[in-house]
Amino acid sequence: xxxxxxxxxxxxxxxxxxxxxxxxxxxxxxxxxxxxxxxxxxxxxxxxxxxxxxxxxxxxxxxxxxxxxxxxxxxxxxxxxxxxxxxxxxxxxxxxxxxxxxxxxxxxxxxxxxxxxxxxxxxxxxxxxxxxxxxxxxxxxxxxxxxxxxxxxxxxxxxxxxxxxxxxxxxxxxxxxxxxxxxxxxxxxxxxxxxxxxxxxxxxxxxxxxxxxxxxxxxxxxxxxxxxxxxxxxxxxxxxxxxxxxxxxxxxxxxxxxxxxxxxxxxxxxxxxxxxxxxxxxxxxxxxxxxxxxxxxxxxxxxxxxxxxxxxxxxxxxxxxxxxxxxxxxxxxxxxxxxxx
Amino acid sequence: xxxxxxxxxxxxxxxxxxxxxxxxxxxxxxxxxxxxxxxxxxxxxxxxxxxxxxxxxxxxxxxxxxxxxxxxxxxxxxxxxxxxxxxxxxxxxxxxxxxxxxxxxxxxxxxxxxxxxxxxxxxxxxxxxxxxxxxxxxxxxxxxxxxxxxxxxxxxxxxxxxxxxxxxxxxxxxxxxxxxxxxxxxxxxxxxxxxxxxxxxxxxxxxxxxxxxxxxxxxxxxxxxxxxxxxxxxxxxxxxxxxxxxxxxxxxxxxxxxxxxxxxxxxxxxxxxxxxxxxxxxxxxxxxxxxxxxxxxxxxxxxxxxxxxxxxxxxxxxxxxxxxxxxxxxxxxxxxxxxxx
Numbered sequence: 252x253x254x255x256x257x258x259x260x261x262x263x264x265x266x267x268x269x270x271x272x273x274x275x276x277x278x279x280x281x282x283x284x285x286x287x288x289x290x291x292x293x294x295x296x297x298x299x300x301x302x303x304x305x306x307x308x309x310x311x312x313x314x315x316x317x318x319x320x321x322x323x324x325x326x327x328x329x330x331x332x333x334x335x336x337x338x339x340x341x342x343x344x345x346x347x348x349x350x351x352x353x354x355x356x357x358x359x360x361x362x363x364x365x366x367x368x369x370x371x372x373x374x375x376x377x378x379x380x381x382x383x384x385x386x387x388x389x390x391x392x393x394x395x396x397x398x399x400x401x402x403x404x405x406x407x408x409x410x411x412x413x414x415x416x417x418x419x420x421x422x423x424x425x426x427x428x429x430x431x432x433x434x435x436x437x438x439x440x441x442x443x444x445x446x447x448x449x450x451x452x453x454x455x456x457x458x459x460x461x462x463x464x465x466x467x468x469x470x471x472x473x474x475x476x477x478x479x480x481x482x483x484x485x486x487x488x489x490x491x492x493x494x495x496x497x498x499x500x501x502x503x504x505x506x507x508x509x510x511x512x513x514x515x516x517x518x519x520x521x522x523x524x525x526x527x528x529x530x531x532x533x534x535x536x537x538x539x540x541x542x543x544x545x546x547x548x549x550x551x552x553x554x555x556x557x558x559x560x561x562x563x564x565x566x567x568x569x570x571x572x573x574x575x576x577x578x579x580x581x582x583x584x585x586x587x588x589x590x591x592x
Numbered sequence: 593x594x595x596x597x598x599x600x601x602x603x604x605x606x607x608x609x610x611x612x613x614x615x616x617x618x619x620x621x622x623x624x625x626x627x628x629x630x631x632x633x634x635x636x637x638x639x640x641x642x643x644x645x646x647x648x649x650x651x652x653x654x655x656x657x658x659x660x661x662x663x664x665x666x667x668x669x670x671x672x673x674x675x676x677x678x679x680x681x682x683x684x685x686x687x688x689x690x691x692x693x694x695x696x697x698x699x700x701x702x703x704x705x706x707x708x709x710x711x712x713x714x715x716x717x718x719x720x721x722x723x724x725x726x727x728x729x730x731x732x733x734x735x736x737x738x739x740x741x742x743x744x745x746x747x748x749x750x751x752x753x754x755x756x757x758x759x760x761x762x763x764x765x766x767x768x769x770x771x772x773x774x775x776x777x778x779x780x781x782x783x784x785x786x787x788x789x790x791x792x793x794x795x796x797x798x799x800x801x802x803x804x805x806x807x808x809x810x811x812x813x814x815x816x817x818x819x820x821x822x823x824x825x826x827x828x829x830x831x832x833x834x835x836x837x838x839x840x841x842x843x844x845x846x847x848x849x850x851x852x853x854x855x856x857x858x859x860x861x862x863x864x865x866x867x868x869x870x871x872x873x874x875x876x877x878x879x880x881x882x883x884x885x886x887x888x889x890x891x892x893x894x895x896x897x898x899x900x901x902x903x904x905x906x907x908x909x910x911x912x913x914x915x916x917x918x919x920x921x922x923x924x925x926x927x928x929x930x931x932x933x
Contacts, residue, residue, distance in 0.1 A: 411876075413877055420877055420885060421880055463907075493801070493855075496855055496856075514801065516837065519837075535752075535754070537761060540762055541762070566804075570752070
């Protein structure tokens with residue numbers, strides 16, 4: 252039983268007496284306590300594979316910022332690695348895959364039996380669930396199949412992901428084969444996360460915005476649907492950044508919650524999706540401003556979304572150079588907001 | 593008088609007997625003939641300042657690809673440079689400003705008397721206009737004030753432009769002062785382009801997509817409006833990439849044409865903007881596909897937009913690694929499309 256289950260009630264469309272709030276990327280990045288842990292290990296990937304440290308940094312924002320949920324500290328790229336495609340995290344540049352997927356034989360070699368390779372995540376989840384002791388829900392997550400596919404083809408971050416998109420146009424059959432394998436792996440991964448005690452999961456489609464609607468409908472949406480149908484034990488949050496065109500279609504999936512970036516106006520999202528809980532969507536840059544601006548912008552957003560069927564969050568991950576006191580103030584503003592306003 | 597004025601007639605909403613087509617970034621990037629010129633000079637910036645070579649590479653796509661308009665080969669960052677903020681073009685990385693705008697005194701030091709500093713562009717325009725000899729219209733262009741502002745603060749390309757956005761939240765007054773100076777400079781620049789014979793101008797808001805609608809309405813739209821009101825001599829095309837939320841507002845400006853990226857569905861754009869010519873919006877990655885796919889995708893788009901009040905284009909600049917034969921085929925498909933279909 253959870254002491255604070257506001258987030259789960261909001262996700263399920265149940266009444267909440269105040270709006271729940273958490274921040275994407277809250278574990279890591281902005282807290283001095285996180286940086287201390289981070290500098291004690293040899294690189295990001297060592298941290299991602301260290302269950303005790305994952306547990307520690309996952310709990311930090313709960314203890315220090317007072318958020319209404321913990322999200323496990325991990326990386327969406329653990330899935331390609333567990334499928335057989337290793338990556339490096341290059342300091343201040345981002346992920347780099349020494350080998351990428353280029354042809355049919357590359358896809359054939361990938362395994363979908365990923366659970367044995369992800370034991371470090373499951374160990375971390377169990378430790379964290381115990382350590383949380385029911386204070387707040389624990390959020391699990393995975394990358395969306397399209398976004399994982401994009402990294403596996405492109406091999407690194409990109410403004411356009413033109414190589415990944417090229418494969419969609421030049422070899423749709425191979426693309427679907429790879430997307431299918433990623434989806435199978437992701438479902439197995441998420442189901443095991445649920446077994447380890449996560450209360451809700453979020454699917455991050457970070458690079459949705461480079462696709463046209465027609466391509467999203469053909470190459471991304473069916474796999475998102477498969478995930479929302481397979482994960483029936485806990486609520487599923489779908490977050491497709493910059494995919495303004497897909498809200499209605501997400502509204503017709505089995506997901507419980509739809510995450511929004513800050514380019515989507517709350518009222519417009521409510522019009523397009525009437526029966527789902529919405530999550531988001533403060534511009535992360537608002538946290539650079541003074542406290543009065545943070546309060547004004549946040550309360551304007553809360554007013555626009557309304558207090559029910561809503562989970563407050565940023566519209567993307569918190570930026571690394573944000574003062575954690577500002578982030579803490581944002582959390583306070585939401586938690587002090589009277590829903591009778 | 594122009595031999596082929598299809599683009600201008602489409603821009604003005606007049607009847608066209610076939611759909612005009614050009615490609616953003618058609619001058620440069622994909623043509624072997626461009627690469628030959630490019631390798632004959634010492635870096636991109638030398639080329640941008642060399643009127644005879646600008647003229648040559650501007651004409652290449654007209655001669656080789658058969659496009660229905662020429663767009664002057666240049667860079668949106670000539671404006672900050674003419675205002676006093678130099679930039680370098682770092683090979684395979686992009687623009688870099690050694691000094692950026694950080695405080696009030698940095699803004700004060702900038703000049704808006706930019707025309708004398710941009711003589712190389714005007715010389716190139718006059719040469720090109722003469723060389724075109726009325727075959728097709730000549731397109732002039734400039735960066736949108738927000739996008740120029742973003743580079744002047746951030747100092748380089750960025751996925752988030754978080755430093756530029758930070759200034760909008762932390763010092764809106766200084767932000768408006770800088771945006772105002774950029775706009776004044778841009779209007780002077782565009783007016784002189786018109787004097788040199790450009791038939792139409794396009795304003796590129798390449799980084800519009802990082803702003804929320806509220807921020808775009810406060811910090812970008814008013815300056816776009818000022819430009820469309822100041823440039824009354826020729827039609828103005830507004831193109832704000834990834835700013836799906838601003839189409840209706842663009843529809844209420846004095847612009848003649850609204851450019852669209854490929855995340856916008858043609859039918860949706862027609863619903864939101866009823867009285868403007870639309871331009872776009874093929875996913876540049878379609879040009880990686882085989883000819884049959886290029887034909888199918890292009891004709892599907894033409895069908896969706898309809899043949900009137902429409903200028904065919906990609907949804908963003910053509911990618912550097914596209915085979916120019918594929919680009920040429922795209923142009924042919926549009927030009928062979930029967931508007932009675």
